Amino acid sequence: NEEEIRCIGCGAILQTTDKTKPGYTPAAALEKGLETGEVYCQRCFRLRHYNEIQDVHLTDDDFLKLLNEIGSKDALIVNVVDVFDFNGSVIPGLHRFVGKNPVLLVGNKVDLLPKSQKRGRLTQWLRERAHEIGLRPVDVVLTSAMKTNEIDELKEAIEKYRNGKDVYVVGVTNVGKSSIINQTIKSSAGVQDLITVSQFPGTTLDQIEIPLDNGKALIDTPGIIHRHQMAHVLGAKDLRLIAPKKEIKPKVYQLNEAQTLFFGGVARFDFIKGERSSFTCYVSNDLTIHRTKLEKADELYAKQKGALLQPPRMEEKDAFPELVRFEFSIKEKSDIVFAGLGWITVAKPGVVVAGWAPKGIDVLIRKSII
Ligand code: GDP
Structure with missing residues (x-):
């Protein structure tokens, strides 16, 4: 059996197969390192040479x-x-x-x-x-x-x-x-x-x-992955699009009862019941919001997912999880949060709304942050 080779920086057992696990080092680097007798894992190597820490994912x-x-x-x-x-x-x-x-x-x-x-x-x-x-x-x-x-x-x-x-x-x-x-x-x-x-x-x-x-x-200490984030249903490219990079410009919508907002094709918000009121959206400035009638929303989504409603992109739309609905009765000024995507502040108590997110992603209500 092969002897375990350890990183001389951190002592993790070296492996060449999984970048996200401790001890990862590219095969070529491992070979070279063995010649000189100085083998670092990629994380320690980068830390020494570039002052950069990479994340290691844990179970x-x-x-x-x-x-x-x-x-x-x-x-x-x-x-x-x-x-x-x-x-x-x-x-x-x-x-x-x-x-x-x-x-x-x-x-x-x-x-x-x-x-x-x-x-x-x-x-x-x-x-x-x-x-x-x-x-x-x-x-x-x-x-x-x-x-x-x-x-x-x-x-x-x-x-x-x-x-x-x-x-x-x-x-x-x-x-x-x-x-x-x-x-x-x-x-x-x-x-x-x-x-x-x-x-x-x-x-x-x-x-x-x-x-x-x-x-x-x-x-x-290495971080752990939260499973209920958008990161798990979107590709890297789309994730970059929905993750805000600079100051969010909140978008305010005056909605009537029975109107719907789509956030690309990744989330949906229905104003189900209540007087006309304002809804403030805090999502990436790059994510397009579409307003429609609640009665037309299902049909629009079926037709336009991957097209007008992006992300997901056309080639991903079939594998993209269905949207799941969560209904909320608003008691005080609250945020409807779409995990990792952003939130919508509902200012008026007494209204009923629903948030939709891809299966596996949480939609929750919390006291308003802003
Ligand atoms: P870690 O997994 O907790 O170590 O997170 P990272 O340091 O890898 O950062 C995750 C993402 O958030 C990267 O895309 C970073 O560029 C970004 N990021 C980290 N800190 C900030 C910050 O203070 N502001 C903004 N806008 N982005 C940040």
């Missing part, structure tokens, strides 16, 4: 193990969430895993929300939502991996709350955790030479340690 079991490890440490836990997809970025049961450790909640991607959004209101909203799921963060900080000054503020907050301890950064995939850490590395000059990568004992999870000044470290 649920690996992730649970990792969370359990964290509870047994004496550290500050930094939980990164995506303010554009808060519901898709919470880690279920995190409060049970952190033990006595303080949690700093970081709302990333603030650059996507309208500039008029009051930061105080947003942090308060995040705090309330955290409390609802049992998490009691010591503080809530907003940030953007795209803005250097925001990262500096985050670093200050971490310094303030860590009290000389190690820092563990946790988050589900796609919240921007790697981007934040990459920014942090880049702004700490010369640090790449010091980076050590270590393992949780008894697991194959590699973790990146960025040294902090007093012999402690900021530790990046």
